[in-house]
Every structure is written in structure tokens, then in C-alpha cells.
Amino acid sequence: SRPPDATAPADLPDGPAPAPLAALVQRACAAAGPDPVLAARIEAAAASPRPHAERSAALVRAALLSAEPALRAARFAAAAEQAGLAGDPARARALLARTGPRTAGAAARPGGASRGLASYVHGMLTLRSGPAADAHEALLAAAGLLDPHDPRTADALLKAAEAAWAAGDALGYLDALGRLSRAPAEEGLEDYRAGMAAVLQGRTAEGHARLRRCLGPAGGPGGPAGLLRAGVAGLVLGDLAAACRAGARALAAVRTEGPDALLPQALEHLAYAELRAGRHAGARAHALEGLHAARRAGQPNASAQLHAVLALAASVEGPAEACAAHADAALAGAAPNGLAQAATLATWARARADLASGRPGDAAARLAPLIGAGPGRGHFAVRTLAVPCWVEAAVLGGRLPEEAGELHAAVDAFASWAARTADPGAPAQLARCRALLAPADEADARYAEALAHHGRAEGDFERARTQLLYGQWLRRRRRTREARGPLRDALVAFQRCSARAWADRSAGELRAAGEPAGNPREAGGEPLAALTPQQQRIARCVAEGATNREVGLRLSLSPRTVDHHLRNVFAALGIRSRTELARLLRP
Template sequence: MTPSTTVHSPLRLYGRSGELAILEGLLVRLWRGDGSALVLAAPPGLGRTALLHEAAAAHRPRGPVLHADERGLPAPEALRELAAGRSLLVCADDAHTWGRASRTALITAARGLGAGSRVAVLITADDGPAFAGLPALRLGPLDDDAAAALLDRLAGGAEERPRGTSKAFSGTEGLDPVVRAELLREAAGNPRLLTALTGRLTPDQLAGRTPLPCPLPGAEGVLAAHADRLDGLPAHTRALLLLAAAAQEHEPAGAGADALLLLRAGTRTGLPRDFLDGVLFGSAATEGFLQRAGSRVHFSHPLDARAVLHHASPARRRAAHELLAALLAGTGGHPVPLASLVQLSYAASGPDHALAARLEAAATSPYPHAQRSFALARAAALAVDRPLSSARFAAAAEQAALSGDPALARALLARTGPSAGEPRHGLVAYVHGLLALRAGPAADAHEALLAAAGLLGPYDPLRALDALVGAAEAAWVMGDAAGYLEAMGRVEPDPYDRVSAAYRAGMCAVLAGRTEAGHALLRQCLDPVDPAPVALLRAGVAALVLGEVAVAYRTGARALAAVRAKGPDALLPQALEHLAYAELRAGRHAAARTHALEGLHAARRTGQPNSSVHLHAVLALAASVEGPAEACAAHSDAALAGAGPHGLAQAATLAIWARARADLAAGRSDEAAARLGPLVRPGPRQGHFAARMLAVPCYVEAAVLGGRGAEEAGELRAAVTEFARWTSRTTDPQAPAQLARCRALLAPAEEADARYAEALAHHDRAGGDFERARTQLLYGQWLRRRRRTREARTPLRDALVAFQRCSARAWAERAAGELRAAGEQGPSVRPAAGDVLSALTPQQQRIARCVAEGATNREVALRLSLSPRTVDHHLRNVFAALAIRSRTELARLLGPEVP
């Protein structure tokens, strides 16, 4: 027990702002004269000692610091005397290691403090029961942001290098992103472990130039500290903990162990049945190590399981794994279950070629991709031959990617090394391409998959085919028709898979301009016999290219059901995206929004930002119908922010179209035309080849309503001519009606009536509330502007009702505004003032109220202390937001309901 004379400032603490605030509060109370006690409880490595030192350093200028040990601690009265009229901070580090008598004395001293004592006791201990009853602050792992910041500092400068670590901390060449992700995954938020792992890697390993070792070195110290808690446990408890830790090895991360398997294993090793029942199914305690969740048993802290295995002797570990392998093998028949082989792999004392081969052979369907990945990684760890090990790591990475765990896939690829041999290197390139297709620039994915196909062709023709199809998919999302044709053109026809051959030939024919022949081939793909998700997704794409929207919707629903039933998990976002897009084309906007939101969550969970971009575009399209405009803008901006860096032209086209359609709903025709013009006109900014024709009707409407019909007449007629050619080739039920609507917008007055009637007749055959309502809205608006007000009310009223029926709120408001301008009032036309004002900003609401009361712009400016120009600007936005055109309409709209 020695008073501190100097306090060494610790390295910066990350992710502990909340804990530091609590310690600051304790010190502030101490400086005011009120003592207290606090236990910093945490497993080893989470920074409890660093927080203790931080508190000591903060207190040192205000008063003495006493570092206590188990040799004895004075009574509270003696502590007050030591304070000598100044505030005293007593620090007891790792107090759970003290003897029982010393701990009791410390607890007694801590409980004797309080108001006016001028003494505070700060204790660090594990999270066991040793100091139960004292106020405790329990530390958790660092969150992702804090752990990443700590790793950046560790790899960023030699001046902050922890003592005894390697020169890898020079940080001059950067930290490879894959290595970074693996270090963060392995450390699991433990700062001491993260520091140790980083310090044991070489500069080449940190920079990603050489493979990472498996397992990562450096965890020994932290695991040993965790294992120290085991020594005082009863033998029965230690034996069960070893079985529980070993039983987790064949399970997915975080799944824990099967309680029934542990019961069988514990019974086989002679553990008492009442003890096993109490721990596994009752309320018996294991000193905080284990906790139950249904039929699963979990370690309270992930590192505890690793510490238990690290602490056990090699012989005891092997015995536990061999016992579990035997129990999992069941009757001993063939094939041996994959879980049993994984347990045997942990029982192996060194490389085992035969066992590795058995693991590799067993890691096939029907096992989930995550289990197959794990088994292949274990097979790689048992291999002696470096190229063979690299090939297995690459195969494990492929399965991890399919399971929806791209971070693990990249970590496994980091262990393959640069000299894996030609066919194996092809597999590495293939997995890199798959990951880039879902999370990187589409151009990178295209080139990686083309290269992989060339390397894999002589050795693995099936994967080479998949690589070419993936390269074509990358070209498609980029809007690179030539790249798509190049990739598909390298595919060798399979005489035994006529549907796939018809799909590839049909898509190539359509993109090459041979539309009739291409459509004939694609029709062979619409009803696949193969129920596999990939075949169903392919059929859905064919249906959309053909314009068979109803077929695309039904096939998309089947594909989603197949993915949910069979996997792989990585396909879930794509299946939801395809279904949502088909629902948009079918006019099912609410359903599309629901599925797209689910897809967005799945894309984030499985690490697929490119899918997130596409799903944001789908959500923007749905919001352009349903509203609100803010949601459309937010989703559109999110899609464009991701589409630009990764070259996702299809998503960008859809996002811009959605934003323009929302502009149309709000009456901002000029803005809509400005957005859509570059997409539909020839030129470098032209929209995606598969989506640009869908935007032509909106472009024609925006240009005509915005007054550009005369000055852009040539471009508009050229766009309509191209749209007419597309309509003649597609079976999209809405296309003929949209074409007639475009022609009505451009027709002279004497022809427009007939064109609108033609469009409505097509709508009657096609169905679909939204598109029909848009045509009725334009027809009614055309009639009203030609002073045929009485005639205009019928189509406008029908449009309003149809928009309301399909929840197209913004469009309904525009139709209501037109109907009011046509002289019709009523509950369905005139919303409550409160609902109207909710669409405006607070400033716009104040101005609208003043104008509705009859104030001029100058009077409003004086009343609200604004300039007349500002009032005029806001008033124009009010008119646009409310779909009205005059002060009289505003007064009529708000009327006496204005508060």
C-alpha cells in the first residue's frame, strides 16, 4: 500500500466516453467532500485497469492517490486520516485475485464511506461475484467504431506503439482492408487482444502482401488471463466447461452448444446426472461462465470458450473432441456427418491428409453453406501442401460468400497466398469477382470474373460458366451491352441444359437487335422445370425483358420462396429486389415497398451494398407513387450515392426516374423534364438500356406540361417513335396505353380527344389503377385548359378516386387541385387545413395563413419581418406543394379552417 507520487498518462481510451463520464462524476463528488465506492467489473482485456489509471491521473492534481494491495487496508477512519484534509482516491487493481480476508477488508472499507468522508475507493475485478453488493460498472466490448479507431491508431504511428510489439506499427504502407476486418472480427471488441494480434503480424501481413497465419498469433496472454478464473472451480464444472467449449467448434459462430449433446457427453465422462441437469436445464450456477437460451448453452463471454480450450492440456482437449466426434457420428455408418469430422479435425495433433480429404469430400450439399465453409477451412488447416491448402481456403471463401458472410470470405481469401497455382488462382479470382459483384465496382467484378473463367475453363468448367454469367451480370448493371454480349458469347452451349442455352441466346439476340428471335428463345424460359432459385430468377428476368409482367411477378414470388427454403442466404436480397421490381411494373406499389424494405435489411445483414443501391432505387420508385416526396428524395439520393462509385447505371437510371416522377406529382414539370431528358436522349449520359424506355412517357409528359413541347418537338417525337418501336416488341400491358397518351400530349387539339380515348381504351384492357389515373388526370387537365370545365370534372374525379385507391397520395393531391380549379368542391376534394399545412415547412405555413387571410406579399413581409422577394419565393413553393395556381385557390383551400 503506497501513495502514488507520479501518474503515467495512459494511451487514449476508445469507446469509453460513457464510463469516463461516470468516473468523472465520482471524482467531482469526491472533490466536494463526498466519498463513495465503485467496482469496474469486466473480463480481462476490456480496459478496466486503463480506466483506473485514467481516474488516478485525473485526481492527482486535486489530492493523493493510494494504490492498495492485499497486504492490508486501513479502516475507514484511518483512510480519512491519510487523506489529511484532502480528497483521497484509493485504487485497488485486480482485487478479485486477493485472498478472502483481504477482499472482505476492502469491502468493509468501501461500505464505510459516504457523505463527508472525502475518500473514494475504485476497484477493478472480473465480473464474478467477489464484490457483489458494491456499486458496479460493468464494461462491455468496444463497439465497431471504437475498435476500428483503436486499430487505426495501432497501425498508424510508431510513437504510440505499445512496448514489446513489432515494427509492423510503423503504418507507413497502410493496413489492408481485409486484414483490418479479420483483426476486428478476431478481437471481438477486446482492446488488449486487438493490440496483441496487431503487434504479432509482420508489415507484409498487415499490408496484405503475404497470407495471414491461421490461427492468428498473439491471443495467448489474453486467453491465459481469462483461463486464470478456472483454477478455483470444482473439477465437475471445469470438465463440463471443456465439453461445452469443444462442442461449439462445429457450430456456426454465436450458436453455442447443444444442451442434449452436452448431457450425453457429460454422462459418458462420468459427470453426475443431477449436476448436469442442474447446469444444463436447471438453475445451477457455473460462476458466470455459462448461460442457457432454450436448448442451447452459451458462454457468457466469447473469449471464455477459447480460454477454456487454451487452458486444457492437449490430451484433455483431444479426448473431448474425440468423444464428441463419436457421439455425433451416431451409429458409425457412412457417410460420417460433417460435424463429427470437424470434431475429429480438432482432435488431430498435426496435419492429416486423409482426414482433410474426408472433410473436403463431405462439405457438399445438403449442408448449409456456412457449415461447408467452416469444414473446408478446417480441411485447409490440416493440409501439408501449400497450394492444396490455398485451394481449400478459396473454396471455403466461396461458401462463406454464398452464406452471406463476405467479411469471412475475404478473411479466408487472405490466407490463400499469391502462389496458389493456376487453377487454384482461378478460384481465388472467381471469389474476388463474386464479392465485387455484390459489394464493389461492377467493372472490377466484370474483369475479375472474365479472368477467372479463363483460368478455370480447363479444370472446372462449371465454375467457369458461373464466372461468365457473373461477368455478364456485372456488365448488365453497368449498362454495358457490349460487355454483356462478350461474356455471354464465350459460354459454350450445353446440350443437356436447353433452357439455360435458350436464355443466353435469347438475351444476346435481344441486345444485338434481333428482338423477334430473342423473344422466341426467352419464351422457352418462362416456366422452368428446375425449382432452383437461380433458374427461377433467370425466368423472372426473361419475363421482364418480354414485358410479361404478371409472369415476372409469379416467378419472382416462387424464387423468393425457394431462396427462403433452400438458400443461399446471399441470394435473398436479389430475390426480394426482383420480386419488388416486378410488383412495381404490375402496379403493386405497397407490396413492392414491403419487399424492398425487407431486401434492404437483408442486403445490409449480408454485406451487399450494391444490392442496397438497387433496393433504394426500387423504394424511390414506390415512394414516387405513394409519397411522401421526402422519402422518394432520400431513397433516390442513397441510390445515386452508391451507384456512382460502383458504376451501377441501372440503379442510377431508376433513381433519377423516380425523382422525376415525384416532381411530376408535385407539379414541378420543368424539373422533371430536366432530370429525364439526358436519360432518354442519345448521348453519353443516356440511361440504362433496359430502363430508359420505361421513362419516356414521364419525359414526354414533363416536357409538354413544362412548356417545352414546341422547342423540343423534334426530340420528343424521336423519343415517342423509339418508344413505339419498343411497344411493338414488348408485351407489357401498359405500353400501348402509355404510347397513346404520349401521342395525345403531342397531338394538335383536333386529334387529342381521340388519342386520349384510345389510351383509356387500352387501359381498360390492361387494368392498373395508377397508369389509368395518370391518363385521366392529363385528359381532364387538357379539357380544363381548353375551358371545357364541365367535361373535365369526370376524368379528374375518376383520377382522384383511383389515386386514392392505390395510395398515391401526392398524385391524388395534384388531381384534387385540378378538380378544384375545375370548380368542384367536396370532402373528397378539399382536405382539412391541418392536413394541407402538414405538407409545408413552418415558414411556408405562416406565409400561407397570411395570404389565405387576404394579405399582400408586402403586408406578409412586414408582418413576418421578411423581404418581399423571400415571401414571393416561399409562396411559389406553397403553390407547388399544394398543387394550386393562385391566391384565390389558396384561400378557398384553407378557408375558415385556418387557425
Template sequence: MTPSTTVHSPFRLYGRSGELAVLDALSSRLRAGDGGALVLTSPPGLGRTALLRRAVTDYRERRDGPVLYAAAAPTEQRLPYSGLHALLCSATGPLPLAPDRILGSGITPGGLLGLLKGLGAEQPLLVCVDDAHAWDPDSRAALGFAARRLGAGSRVAVVIGAADETGFAGLPALRLGPLDDDATAALLDRLTEGAGEVDPVVRSELLREAAGNPRLLTGLAGRLTPDQLAGRTALPYPLPGAESVLDAHAAHLDGLSPDTHTLLLLAAAAEEHEPEGAGADAALLLRAGARAGLATAHLDRVLFAPTGSAGALQRAGSRVHFSHPLLRRAVLHRAPPGRRRAVHELLATLLTGPGAPPLPALVQRACAAPGPDAALAGQLEAAAVAPRPHAERSAALARAAALSTDDARRAARFTAAADQARLAGDTGRARALLARVGAHPAGGGAPYVRGMLALGDGPAADAREALLTAAALLAPHDPHRTLDALFGAAEAAWDLGDAIAYLDAMTRIPVVATDRAMAQYRAGMCAVLGGHTDRGHALLRCCLDRSDRADDPGELLRAGAAALVLGEVEEACRTGARALAAVRTRGPDALLPRALEQLAYAELRVGRHARARAHALEGLHAARRTGQPNAATHLHAVLALSASVEGPAEACAAHADAALAGAGPHGLTQAATLATWAVARADLAAGRPGEAAARLGPLVRPGPRTGHFATRLLAVPCYVEAVVLSGRADNEAEELACAVREFTLWTARTTDPQVPAQLARCRALLAPPEEAAAWYEEALAHHDRAGGDFERARTQLLHGQSLRRRRRTREARGPLRDALVAFERCSARAWADRAGGELRAAGEAVDVPDQGSGDPLAGLTPQQQRIARCVAEGATNREVAVRLSVSPRTVDHHLRNVFAALGIRSRTELARLLDR
């Protein structure tokens, strides 16, 4: 065993701050005179050696004391005490026991403990052993014995790096996991410094292949040329550079019997036709092992007792998994090609039979193929169809492409594989497969897949153009995907808020190529946007009626969109729930975020904000998992709208910021409109109508900066409320009249039951005081028919506030009390607080939630708290009066009481107090 007496300064360690903190704590205890031990365990390549070297380097740089450091040499594993010999040879000074006396005669575990304590008596001693699992058993046992007995006052710390805790049970252990995404990306940036810009697809493929293993990532990145990193040259497949990590994994299996190696190879090969992470079928392995001549007793011992395979295999029910994915790859990597092909042929034979699906056997035959095979490629392509999952079809098509002898067929198959990966929700894999298409574009297939990917994670304008181009190329020979491309282009135009572009894409859809429901949807949407509302609504209703018998996710999603355009929001919820169930049952996974988004939005329209939030959160996770940031942007907007009702305000602001940050670069006008509306609604709840009016004005007014054509009218009631409550109705009279006039026309067209009530509320806000009550009563009558606590409570709040402003406080208490109860029932916290403040101002006592000792305003009345916070924000008394619908004299009176209660004398002191 060769000692390592020089430890070079390591590279920066990424993503290991927690592990470094543990090592630093051990070093600190050592410097304080204590001792201890730590076992660092991990599979190969995760940075165990780098952490040990960092610990040694830091200790030596501080000159805290001597260091003993050794790394195992597997070739000396059978030589007794060779490990301890290497460790003691690393000492820089004389030792009480000469290292040469250890070999042959050995040293007792107690003798090693005494030796280490003796060295620690002079100066704190750090002992580091790397790859201790590869030490000889005697050295490992002696080191474990000594390490367990080093503690307080020993002045010796032992850090052991090993693949597992075998031989070191009872010692504190820290198991390293893969690096997280941020750390892996930062490491890749460092590895590719000086290589120029790394192509995003190449970057994604490297990160995917490395799976958080820093040594593997280093090997992969180091073997690619600058042209390959930049995407100018195609990547080699499989990617080179993994050999050292795979060899290190395979080394752990060297001591196993030949029969166990055979079974491990069968298990590794049997996973090739299975979905990723599904493991192998135990029954198939039993049959294959028996066919390969393995004894039944050996099969039972290995498959049913994991220790029989040195922990390499783990059984879970009817499935068998490798303990680490790289271990499976290592088994295949080390097997001779001829033996590996024979195993695949054996499995293919066992998987072939009457009633058996053809794809698994074909995949095994593809793995056994020594080179390109056009016939086998054709069979794979023919078998990669429904009902096989999209991920399996993608993998099979990629294998068919690799076996293809014709360049055009290879390109077409890689394109089809990319499309199936996209549908499976694996956008990174889809882009990597597209990169293998090469110079043969395969008709419009590649532009189609790129356009559909851009629809999920790129600028909407780019997606629209790519899909229109793809539709033109696909039209002569692929009518089905032509339809998908045109509907995708229309969806991109909708996200952009470009009604003309939406009509352009929809009118390109050939009527003869569509079924009846699709034709009705196309004609109905075109009629509505073309101004023929009655005819369009009739067609959309037909489309909606036909969806009762539908089970196709795409058709159900279109029916849900038709229901929203009609304003039949309850039907939109029902259809959205059916669409979600269809996607979960039939797929594809790529549609899951969209289905959840549409259902959540419909539930918002109905007023079920908590359910909308739950579905939107699930959709947000699905969008991130499937690589669709555009869907995540829309879902953030939905969550902002939900939080503008339920609170807290910080959640509304955070989701709105995320939506606006994603909407801007990708031109997602609908998401931006909804997010802005959400923030304005939160401003209204907090008593900031001026800010709300400023946000909503550009959305509802005609002009170049207007909101989305399909959603901006939903914000008109909030805009009217904000302008009136902020006292700007006279200044914006023309804009108000225009907005209400347009909202009135829309009310006559939509069947949304809340809209007539909202229109009556707007008219109440704009009416002379003596006429307002009648309009509020009409609005409440509409609410009674429509249902929904939140919108009714808003009307009651405004009605009560109007009565209180006219000094009719006794009459105001009834609607204000009803509003408070309704807001509390639908968990609208900020709105309940506003209603409670109005009710208290009307002279009725309301329980005040405990604000906690940390709030400097906790001792004030709710009205005083509201006035204090407004003043601290810089508002004048008159501005506060407008916000809270009280007189300036009332504000002045309360403010004097606030100053007295808090022991301050100025607005400046109040602002400082709240800042603290």
C-alpha cells in the same frame, strides 16, 4: 485485498453516452443533497471498470467531496470483511472506525450504514466498488444492506460494478451490452493510430472477433504487428490477445465441482460441429456425460436446472446454450489440451454410427487432431457437400485447409471455404478466408470468389474484369464455375449499363457447357440486344415456358429476367415469387437480396406499389445482413420508385439519394436511372414539371449521359408529360419527337400491357387540342385491358386537366373525379392531392384533409395553398400558371386573397412565413 487509492484519467469511452448520462444524473442528485445506489452489471470486458473510473475521476475533478473506491481481489474472497477493509482503507482522511478493527471482529450491516451516513453528513460521499461479485460474502451482504437504505437526504451515492446482481437484488441496475458497430469501429481507429492504414479485411476480422467487447478488441489489436494490420503479413489463427478476457470469464466457474466442469467442457466441445449460435444437443450431452462417468442425477441437475452450472448453461427445448459466447470459448481455452482432445474424441465416437451424417464426427476428430492430417482433411472436404448448409460447409473446409499438409491443397480448400461463406451471406468471413490463401492462388478459384464478392460490394467494372479473368483460368478444369463467372460478368455489365460488355460476356459462354434452358436464355438475350428482337423473344419465351418445371433458384431468376425483357410483367411476378420461395427453401442466402429486388421491380411494373415496397424493404435488410451494398443500392432505387407513387416525398428523396450515393462510386447505371426517374415522378406529382423535365431529359436522349439501356424507355411517358406541362414542348420538339419515336418502336416489341396505353397518352399530350380526346379514349381502352389503377388514373388526370384547360370544366369533372378515386385507392397521396386540386379548380367541392394547427396555410383553399407554396419557392405568376394549368390572371387573383387571409403584403413575407 489491495486498495486502489489513485484513479488515473481513463481513455475516452466509446458508445457509452447513455450509461454516462445515468452516472451523471446520480452525481447531480448527490450534489443536491440526495443519495442513491446503482449496480452496473456486465460480463467481463465490456467496460464496467472504465465507467466506474470515469465516475470517480469526474467527481474528484469537480471536488464535490470524498470518494471511497475499491476493486476486489479474488485471492482474498475467503477472508471475512476483507472487501469492506479495502474500501475503508481507500479513505484519504480519518474515519470514525479504524479499518483495522474490521478484520476479525467484523462490522454489522447497520454499522456500515451509520458509518456511511456519518461521512455523508460532512460532505457528499461517493462510494465505488468494482468487481463486487469477487468480494467476500460478508462484505457483499453488508454493502447491499447499506445501499438499499441510502436515499433522499443521505448525501451518499453507491455505485457497484459486478458480473451480475447476486447479493444486490432490489437495487437499481444497469446492464451493459456490447458496443454497437459505430462505437467499435471508432475504438479500433483509436487503437490503431500510428500503425498506418489498416487493411479492410483485417479490420473486418478484428471487429468480427471482438463482437463489441472493447477489452477483447484492445487485446486483439495490441498483439498484431504493423505488417499484419496492413495486410502485408498473414494474420495468425486463432487471433492472439483474447487470453485475459477468456480468463476473466473462466474465473466465474472456479467454484464449480469437477463433474460440472466436465459437463461444461462437453457442452463447449459439442458446439464445434453445430452452426454458429445453435447451441449443443441436450441428448448428445446426456449420452456423453454418462459415457464420461457423470452421475445421472448430476446431469439432470445441471442440464435441467441452470443454477446447477452457476447460470453458465441455459436450456431451450432440446438445445443447450452457454449464457455468453465468450464463456464457451473460455471453457475450451482453460481446459488442458490433452483433456480437450479426449472430449472431442468421445463426441466423435458418439456421433459415428449407421445412418449418421459423417460431417459432425469428422469436425470433432479435426478438433482432436494434434497437428496436420492429410487423410482427415480429405475426409472433411469430401463430406462438406450438399445438403449441409453453406455455413457448415465453409467451416468444415476451413478446418480441412488447416489440417492440410500440401500448400496447394490448403489454398484450394481455403478458397472453397471462402466461396461457401459467400454463399451463406457472410462476406466478412469470406474475405478473411481468402486472405489465408497465401501465395498459392488455387487456379481461378480465388479470382472467382473475389469477383463474386465485388459484384455485391464493389465497383461493377472491377467485378466484371475479375470474373472474366476467373472464367479464363477456370475453363480448362471447372466448367460449372466458369459458367457462373461469365454470368456474373454479364450481370456486372448489365449493372453498368454497358450493352456491348454484356454481349461480350454472354457470347463467351460455351453452348456445349449449358443446359437447354440456359442456352435459350443466353441466345435470347444476345439476340434481343443484337437487334434481332423477334428471334430473341421466341427464345426467351421458350426459356420462360421451361421454367414451369424448374426449382433451381438461378434458373428461376433468369426466367424472371426473361419475362421482364419480354414485358410479360405478371409472369415476371409469378416467376419471381417462385424464385424467392426457392431461395428461402434451398438457399443460398447470398441470392436473397437479388430475388427480393427482382420480385419488387416486377411488382412495380405491374402497379402493385405497396407489395413492391414490402419486398424491397425486406430485401434491403437482407442486403445489409449479407454485406451486399450494391444490392442495397438497387433496392433503394426500387423504394424511391414506390415512394414516388405512395409518398411521402421525403421518403422518395431519401431513398433516391441513397441509391445515387451508392450508384456513383460503383458505376450502377441501372440504379441511378431508376432513382432519377423516381425523383422526377415525385416532381410531377407535386406540380413541378419543369424540374421533372430537367431530370429526365438526359436519361431519355441519346448520348454519353443517357440512362440504362434496359430501363430508360420506361421513363419516356414521364418525360413527355413533364415537357408538355412545363410549356417547353416547342423548345424541345426534336428531343420529344426522337423519344416518342423510340418509344413507339419499343411498344411494337414488348408485351407489357401498360405500354400501348402510355404511348397513346403521349400522343394525346402532343396532339392538337381537337385530337387529344380521341387519343385519351384510346389510352383508356388500353388501360381497361391492362388493368392497374395508377397508370389509368394518370391518364384520367391528364385528360381532365386538358379539358379544363380548354374551358370544358363540366366534362373535365368526370375523369378528374375518377382519377382522384383511383389515386386514393392505390394510396398515391401526392397524386390524389394533385387530382383534387384540379377537380376543385373545375368547380367541384372536394373534402380537404385537416392540415393541423401547425400549418400556416391550413385556412386556405387547396388551390390557394398550391399557389402560395409555388410563390414561396420563388416562382413567378406565369410559372405558377404553367405548373397548375391556369391563367396568370387566376394566379394573381388567388394570390391577393392569400395575402389578405394571412395578413401579409409581399412574396418575401410569404416565404418567411413558410420557412418558420
């Protein structure tokens, strides 16, 4: 006894009735012209929970059956939105083009809502594949065109803030959050908005109190979007364990509920949280999966961000070539679209790889423009995290006298951040920075303080870096017997976390301190076996591409002494150039 217009078409085969939407679409295929009633029924049926691609196809049918231009445009815009959520940006753009031209004052005319929806979809597509600044402006405009009570209005402002964050535009981020305070939003969103705004405006205690509410007793609110925000809150608070939990839950929710378009972002957030927590292998695995998902979904901006995360992971695990390749890919994607966060992370990764390879001068040159004063600084939320690397690079590279003022100012800013964050590794990194900058009679105590802080926090990699620096400092003061302990501990810790280049650097320092490090490259037919230990160290550095000056800095020798040893190396090995030496030692 269903209404006549809800029955299956007479020409359908006998048997169980198809799903309502499928039946309606079949009727649409047979329609001779516009059918407003059928179009409305298809639109209503497509609103129920269904795969986004299926909803997009149904809404296209509804649009084609619509006689009124404004309604037709609105349905094409809705179809484009669903295609975008399904991870098909090319189809979304093609459907968006069918909504007609966007003209000034459209919101004031009948059908203006479709202009708001079209602007929203355009902004979302630009956020994933275009200039971040353009996405920011498009999404702000969309929020102004949409009905204030439409949930997309709050989402447009959140995404406008996200675009400003990616671009490193702190003022634009705060502006979007300020507008969000005037839009109706889901429960819990106000704590996130107010907390993030307070932190960026310097009201840290207030902001942290609001952001802690976003985490909740179970680790975050339900739903993929809410869980992603909880992960961001955890990172800002420095509660890296909570950030990882929220990221894992967000990924599970996206895999279960969708949308497909959110998968690259969920994997990126989790990978970055794991990276900050020192879980480098997990970060690499999730970032690689995210990179594949971003490519499938046509999201080059997410690809750039994921390449940056992979570069940071490779700066720990190696090889150096992988770090350079991912960093170059991140920078190539970030430059045209103004992705300051991806660019800063990629540059930091290259600098960290330089440090691992014993090239502190190169690392300092990369980091100084990001962290120092003046224009062209790095992303506002990332540059503070790179301060310990810059201090290490500047001190080891011999740049302390010329940059002492800026280094001390950067360490003071890092100290201010460390006092506010819950990041368990921050106090140890701060003490390490102060040890590097301290006079000789204070450095010992500063290194001891740093190691004591490491003992209260997880993270093999950062602890090993402090042990390596302490061992280097001891050896350069002729305290070789004392240096062996921290250098040995550093070598073992780097090996445990698969930081191969860092382990090689520790092994070289340990050999210089008079203890064989058991480097596996020396086993079985080692071409350098006939050389003295000092000659072996110099040969390896030169084979890696270091200049005589860089070798001298690394091994505490003068360039003239390095040149003398290198000539003897060439004679002993029967070679005549650095190129031949590199070829001889190539693994």
C-alpha cells in the same frame, strides 16, 4: 465393421456416434500437424448438402491440415466461397487472403485451379459490394482460369454479364453471353443466353421466342438461379404476370434452399417485377425486406438497387420526402460503383415525384439527359420505360418547342418497343404520349384511344395519370364541365392505389374545374377557409415550395396574377412570407 479410420475417436464419450463431418472435425482439432488423409475426408464430407457456414468451417480445417501449398490454397478458396454464400463477406475476404498472391500464369502451374476459384470468389464479392466494371473483369478472368467443365465457369460468365448489366454496359453484357455459348451449361440456359443476346442485337422476334421457353408451362425452371432468370425473361418479354410468378417462386426457393447470399437479389427481382406490374404496396414491402437482408449480408450494391425500387414506389405512394431519401441513397451507392441501372431508376423516381407535386420543369430537367441524345444517357434497359414521364414533363413544363424533335424521336423509339413487348400498359402509354404531342384537333381522339387501351389492361395508377392529363387538357380549353368526369375518376383511382400526392394534384384540378374535391386536409379548422378557391390553390402550391412561375404553369395563370393573389393571401392570413405560409399549412 466400418474401416478403422471412419470410427469415432477413442476419447469421445459413449453414446450415439456424432455425424461423420462433426467427428472428422473433432479429430482435426486434435491433430498434431498436417494430415492429408484426414483433410481429404473432411473435404469430401463438407461437399454434401449442409449449411454453407458449416461447410466453410470444415473446409478451413481441411486447409489447415493440408501440407501441399496449392491444395491448401484451393481449400481456403472453397471455404471463402461457402462463407460468401452464407452471407458473410467479411469472413470470405479474410479466407481469400489466405490463398496467397495471385500471379500471372498461375493457371499453367500446379494448383492453377485454386487461382481460378479464388478469382471467381473475388469477382462474386466485388459484384455485391464493389465497382461493377471490376466485377465484370474479375469474373471473365475467373472463367478463363477455371476448368471448362466446372459449373462455376458458366456461372462466372453469367455473373460477368450481370455485372455489365448493372453498369449499363450493353457491349460487355453481350461479350459475356458470347463466351457463355462456348461453356458447358445446365439445361435451359442456352435459351436464356441466346434469347437475351438476340433481343439486345435487335433480333427481337427470335429473342422473344427463345425467352418464352425459359418461362415454361409452369412459370419457370426449378432452382433459385433458374427462377431468377425466368423472372428476367418475363420482364424483357413484357409478360409482367409471369415475371411476378417467377419472382415469387424464386423467393420461396431461396428461403427453402438458400443460399442466404441470394436473398437480397431474389427480393429485389420480385419487388421490381411487382413495381412494373403496378403492385406498388407489394413492391415496397419486398424491397424493404430486401434492403434489410442486403445490409445484414454486407451487399451495398443490392442496397443501392433496392433503394431505387423504394424510391419508385414512394414516387407513387409518397411522401415526397421518402422518395427523395431513397433516391439519394440509391445515387450515393450507385455513383462509386458505377451502377447505372440503380442511378437511372432513382432519377426516374425523383422526376415522377416532381410530376406528382406539380413541378414538371424539374422533372423534365432530370429526365432529358437520361433519354435524350448524347453522352451520359440512362441505362439501356430502363430509359425507354421513362419516356412517357419525360414527354409529360416536357409538355407540361412548356419545353415542347425547344425539345420537339427529341421528344418525337423518343416517342418513335417507345412505339417500336411497345410493338414488340407484351406489356399490357404500353399501348395506352404510347397513345397518351401522342395525345400530349398532338395538335388540339387530334388530342381528344388520342386521349380516347389511350383510355380504351387502359380499359383492356390492369393498373389503376397509369390509367389515373391519363385521366388526370385528359382532364387538365379539357379544363385548359375551357371545357370545364367535360373535365370533371376524368378528373373525378383520376382522384378516385389515385386514392384507391394510395397515391396521395397524385390524388392531391387531381383534387386541385377538380376544384379548378368548379367541383369540390373533398380533400381531407380541408376538414376541421382549415386555416384557408376564409380564402377564395383560387387563393386556396395558390396558397397550397406556394406552401409546397413552388415559385410563382411554377404555380402559374400548374394553374394556367400568369406569374403576375399569381403574385397578386399571393399578396391577398398574406393579407387575409396575417402573415408576411412564404415560410410562414408553409409553417401554417404544415400537417
